[in-house]
Amino acid sequence: MPNINPFIHFNGNTEEAFTFYKSIFGGDFTNITRFKDLANAENLFSEKEANCIMHIALPIGNNSVLMGSDVPEMFGKVNENENRSKVYINADSKEEAENLYDVLSAGGAIEVPFSESQPDSYFGMLRDKYGIEWMVNFSGR
Numbered sequence: 001m002p003n004i005n006p007f008i009h010f011n012g013n014t015e016e017a018f019t020f021y022k023s024i025f026g027g028d029f030t031n032i033t034r035f036k037d038l039a040n041a042e043n044l045f046s047e048k049e050a051n052c053i054m055h056i057a058l059p060i061g062n063n064s065v066l067m068g069s070d071v072p073e074m075f076g077k078v079n080e081n082e083n084r085s086k087v088y089i090n091a092d093s094k095e096e097a098e099n100l101y102d103v104l105s106a107g108g109a110i111e112v113p114f115s116e117s118q119p120d121s122y123f124g125m126l127r128d129k130y131g132i133e134w135m136v137n138f139s140g141r
Helices: 014-025 094-105
Strands: 007-010 031-034 053-060 064-070 086-090 109-118 121-127 133-139
Touching: 014 053, 014 064, 014 094, 094 109, 094 121, 094 133, 109 133
Parallel strands: 007 064, 086 133
Antiparallel strands: 031 053, 053 064, 109 121, 121 133
8 A cells, every 4th residue: 555645845944844843743854955955956046045945754653754845936935824735643542632733733723623523533623833734633443
């Protein structure tokens, strides 16, 4: 079965966002590539963008990787208030799900409060302080 790994875009604050995600999920980055690391970077990116992230990867759990990048100015800005996509987390316990929901929502906006959605199932949706939307779930069934 193939793995699905979310790849999310930012407007110059990828490293800050991924440091935040690393503080929540743990682990170590398996890849950090900056625009200046590309062979022809000086021809493509401004000096201001040189240290921005072209690709970053943070393994989460046994089979998932959260990946991201900054959007180069030549591609325009990412609208951080639009519905880009949602990252879905299926936690191993209610406590883990509730904790993930709480720390991800800090400084962000709650879209659906974390609560019992069905008997022995809990769910919540939020937009974190970087504009990324998360769905957090635990099903005890």
